[in-house]
Amino acid sequence: MNIAVLTKQVADLVEGIEIDASGRAVDRDSIRYILSESDDHALEEALLLKERSQAHVEVFSLETGEVRDGLCTALAKGADRVVMILAGQETPPSNHAAARMFASVLKGLPFDLILTGVRAIDDLDGSVGGLLAGYLGLPYVGLVRKVELVDGAATVEKEYPGGFAAELGVKLPAVLGIQAAEQPPRYVPVTRLRQVMKTAQVEEQEAEPASEEPVSVERMYKPEEGAGAAMLSGSAEEIARQIVNLLSERRVTR
Amino acid sequence: MGVAQVPSIPETPGPLFPELASAEEKFRKCIQCGVCSGSCPMGEAMDYAPRKAVKMLLEGRFNEVVESNTPWLCVSCHTCAVRCPSQLAISDGLFPALRAAVMAEGKALDQDLQKALQNTYLYGNPMGISPKKRADWAKTAGVPVPIISQLRRPVDVLWIVECYPSFEPRGQEISKLLARILNALGVDFAILGHEERCLGDCEWLAGERGLFEMLIERNIEILGKYKFREIIMTDPHSYRTLLNIYPALGGRYKVKPVVQFLAERLDQLKPRLKKKLNTTATYHDSCCLGRKTNHYEEPRLLLRAIPGLKMVEMVQNRESSLCCGGGASTIYLDRFIQERMKDRLADRRVMQAAATGAGILAVACPFEPARFEDAVKLTGNEEKLVVRDIIELLAESMEVQ
Numbered sequence: 001m002n003i004a005v006l007t008k009q010v011a012d013l014v015e016g017i018e019i020d021a022s023g024r025a026v027d028r029d030s031i032r033y034i035l036s037e038s039d040d041h042a043l044e045e046a047l048l049l050k051e052r053s054q055a056h057v058e059v060f061s062l063e064t065g066e067v068r069d070g071l072c073t074a075l076a077k078g079a080d081r082v083v084m085i086l087a088g089q090e091t092p093p094s095n096h097a098a099a100r101m102f103a104s105v106l107k108g109l110p111f112d113l114i115l116t117g118v119r120a121i122d123d124l125d126g127s128v129g130g131l132l133a134g135y136l137g138l139p140y141v142g143l144v145r146k147v148e149l150v151d152g153a154a155t156v157e158k159e160y161p162g163g164f165a166a167e168l169g170v171k172l173p174a175v176l177g178i179q180a181a182e183q184p185p186r187y188v189p190v191t192r193l194r195q196v197m198k199t200a201q202v203e204e205q206e207a208e209p210a211s212e213e214p215v216s217v218e219r220m221y222k223p224e225e226g227a228g229a230a231m232l233s234g235s236a237e238e239i240a241r242q243i244v245n246l247l248s249e250r251r252v253t254r
Numbered sequence: 255m256g257v258a259q260v261p262s263i264p265e266t267p268g269p270l271f272p273e274l275a276s277a278e279e280k281f282r283k284c285i286q287c288g289v290c291s292g293s294c295p296m297g298e299a300m301d302y303a304p305r306k307a308v309k310m311l312l313e314g315r316f317n318e319v320v321e322s323n324t325p326w327l328c329v330s331c332h333t334c335a336v337r338c339p340s341q342l343a344i345s346d347g348l349f350p351a352l353r354a355a356v357m358a359e360g361k362a363l364d365q366d367l368q369k370a371l372q373n374t375y376l377y378g379n380p381m382g383i384s385p386k387k388r389a390d391w392a393k394t395a396g397v398p399v400p401i402i403s404q405l406r407r408p409v410d411v412l413w414i415v416e417c418y419p420s421f422e423p424r425g426q427e428i429s430k431l432l433a434r435i436l437n438a439l440g441v442d443f444a445i446l447g448h449e450e451r452c453l454g455d456c457e458w459l460a461g462e463r464g465l466f467e468m469l470i471e472r473n474i475e476i477l478g479k480y481k482f483r484e485i486i487m488t489d490p491h492s493y494r495t496l497l498n499i500y501p502a503l504g505g506r507y508k509v510k511p512v513v514q515f516l517a518e519r520l521d522q523l524k525p526r527l528k529k530k531l532n533t534t535a536t537y538h539d540s541c542c543l544g545r546k547t548n549h550y551e552e553p554r555l556l557l558r559a560i561p562g563l564k565m566v567e568m569v570q571n572r573e574s575s576l577c578c579g580g581g582a583s584t585i586y587l588d589r590f591i592q593e594r595m596k597d598r599l600a601d602r603r604v605m606q607a608a609a610t611g612a613g614i615l616a617v618a619c620p621f622e623p624a625r626f627e628d629a630v631k632l633t634g635n636e637e638k639l640v641v642r643d644i645i646e647l648l649a650e651s652m653e654v655q
Binding site for chain 1: 354357358360362363368371372375376377382383384386462463464465467468
């Protein structure tokens with residue numbers, strides 16, 4: 001069983017982000033990068049599968065942000081091999097371009113499962129997983145929260161809106177977009193992380209250069225403040241009375 | 255196997271756990287008297303209270319102890335350590351080592367604790383707030399709070415504010431009051447601002463020694479950049495760590511807690527304590543100012559100096575003070591602990607304070623206001639008891655609020 005996990009680094013919102021001078025992109029100098037949250041879950045699910053079925057786990061990351069740190073963390077958590085995909089461009093690729101890059105690297109490799117986060121906070125136009133599956137001619141299931149391997153196939157639990165979920169059978173090889181791993185991503189003690197960082201072998205692989213981007217950003221801007229917000233003040237009882245009045249004025253209450 | 259497995263406690267002793275360098279030999283000095291278990295406020299909830307845990311480890315039953323709830327229930331109140339006739343480092347040595355073993359084996363951590371550790375790794379504080387915002391509280395202090403990198407000159411006093419007093423809302427208010435008191439006393443002080451990071455007490459005691467090492471390396475480097483005569487600290491946990499643990503790792507500083515610094519200036523302070531507070535207060539000895547560093551008198555000296563304020567003692571005071579139940583990273587394990595104990599230590603402590611008849615529970619540790627106020631509400635003492643930091647009481651009497 002060979003599992004590939006596709007990851008990328010995204011802006012850490014804790015540190016805040018700024019728009020650059022062009023007004024069409026995030027100012028990348030102002031960013032601190034962290035592993036995309038749902039990619040972290042994809043890695044956790046892969047490691048759980050490894051523990052259950054001795055799978056071999058390889059982690060690929062596009063060359064944006066502090067990729068080496070992210071890949072070393074993956075090794076420290078238990079991944080078997082990590083690869084940085086050289087994109088040959090400065091700006092982060094769109095999801096279409098990212099999917100094509102991943103496809104060019106993965107084509108012909110003997111992976112049974114390809115896991116990636118179902119989305120990222122900087123997604124422009126949907127998820128990489130579905131596009132990649134299209135390029136590779138493989139089945140795709142997104143919003144997955146559980147994966148079990150049974151006789152060369154996978155049974156996955158997929159989330160639907162409104163609190164529904166379904167169990168689906170998927171033939172392998174397949175691409176899965178992970179919503180959440182079965183357990184929260186594991187902790188890696190800093191001692192182990194630092195040891196790995198000293199000795200880690202991060203392989204590099206060239207992706208086919210992306211052709212022209214099909215979608216371009218015209219304007220990027222921070223959320224504009226709306227008018228009409230009113231702050232309520234007073235004791236808890238007074239505020240509660242004001243809320244009741246506001247709601248009944250607007251005929252929300254009977 | 256048998257006893258041969260015992261060295262797995264000090265497997266990776268390193269310089270961080272000097273107490274454990276010869277742990278096996280030391281813990282063989284354990285006479286199994288049980289003073290530790292009898293003194294332990296968490297013993298009743300532990301699968302194996304300290305005496306039993308030590309016995310099991312000496313018998314080679316390492317995995318049983320590591321897999322039990324015992325490692326995560328120590329609040330590092332240090333009562334066992336100060337009472338142990340064999341002077342074994344139970345709270346500082348054994349428990350961090352057990353926790354380190356849990357982590358090294360890759361066992362899942364409590365999610366609240368994991369988040370706090372991850373945040374501290376990424377941002378230098380357990381709350382997960384950008385380090386750029388560390389000195390934001392100072393902007394509304396109403397008095398100058400210089401940042402040492404901007405002063406470009408040596409200062410007399412470097413104030414290490416630490417995480418809770420920098421980021422927690424009540425802590426920030428107390429920090430502003432202290433800034434006003436220091437200004438009123440004409441102290442030449444500065445803070446580290448955005449360069450300040452967690453000093454690592456919780457991380458060390460949580461068994462995350464790699465993170466602790468990382469924080470120490472960074473903090474020693476930052477502190478080495480500046481010239482100051484002494485360091486004052488608002489957080490007793492960090493004070494204790496900087497005082498007792500950093501020197502062995504190359505960080506030697508003249509350091510004192512704020513209560514000591516202010517008590518040394520009592521002559522200067524007294525004429526400024528003008529407003530009578532006309533109330534009765536009882537003081538909670540925090541573990542890090544009390545049992546760990548013996549600052550029992552300075553907080554009481556400060557409180558007694560406030561006109562109109564009468565002092566009463568709780569049934570457990572000074573050396574036998576009852577922990578708030580938040581030390582050694584257990585402040586992040588409240589939910590885990592609550593599921594295993596009928597009433598939390600903070601609730602018990604607040605009941606003791608209420609029983610004195612005092613109107614004020616005075617504290618000198620930034621963990622306490624939030625913990626005890628919560629407990630005051632839970633125990634139905636809202637009408638009777640108010641939790642106040644000594645800084646808040648001094649500021650009120652000095653009328654620098």
